[in-house]
Amino acid sequence: MDYLATFASSHAALRAEQVCRGEALPAELIPLPSQIRGDCGFCLLLEGGGEAETERRLQRLRSLGAVALYRVRVDQPSPSSRKVKSYERCP
């Protein structure tokens, strides 16, 4: 399962990415999906990882100022159709 972490500003997302990089915590800085918020910005994408490892990474992102975490759902109605991503906010 992949997760997204959003931040209060692009600068905050950048700072968090720098820290993650220093700690070898895999988090990719990507443009904020428009389904989450219409304005421009960045967020961090966490891909893969086991349950415990993901929880550790999410905790770290919270401590780095993540304001919201989203679970990324990927739906593909049939093998030939396009993958559609949706984002479910974590409590």
Add this chain to the structure above:
Amino acid sequence: MSDVLRTLDARGQACPQPVILTRKALADGGFGLLEVLVDDASSRENVARFASYAHCVVERIEEEGPVSRILIRPMAVGPDQPGRVFARPEPAAPAFPAAKAETVLIAAAGIGGGDEHLAALLMRAFLYTLTEGETLPVRIILMNGGVRLAVEGSESLINLRRLAERGVEILACGTCLEFYQLKDALAVGRVSNMYEIAGLLLQGATLRV
């Protein structure tokens, strides 16, 4: 061999299927002339363009009602491979229909002036967004500082690789790689030259980033 005619009936096939079938037929070879039948204008143009790009001669395009008949003569590359083409690696067909801009020209490592860090970040974000998109360009041409995106250690390398996996051809200017002493560091795509690049930029719609 030169008189053998093969017919490829791609009528009713949605784009990019006619191009894929044409590519396969040309790769299989064994004929002197390939006749491709298509029934829509964009397939006709895409097949003819692909054939030219694959070093074939488009001898004639005949139209009868909605059906176009494209006659393609492959260029033989060796006596033991009559009719086979592809003297150079061919791009895989995009998994999705090509975007309106066939070529994306990236001539810097970042987008726009201003803060260099932000410019680099915007380029990363742009390439990532392309990977997520429904429509893809046929190719990305990297020139000047843009070649730095395709070398080992580049933060954009992963996204260029993802695009390459989806069939987008990545071309890097050889002069630029040499100038920056990065010729051995190219990690995705292939080296191109000004003749090819100029031809491609003039061939279809180009988006300059």
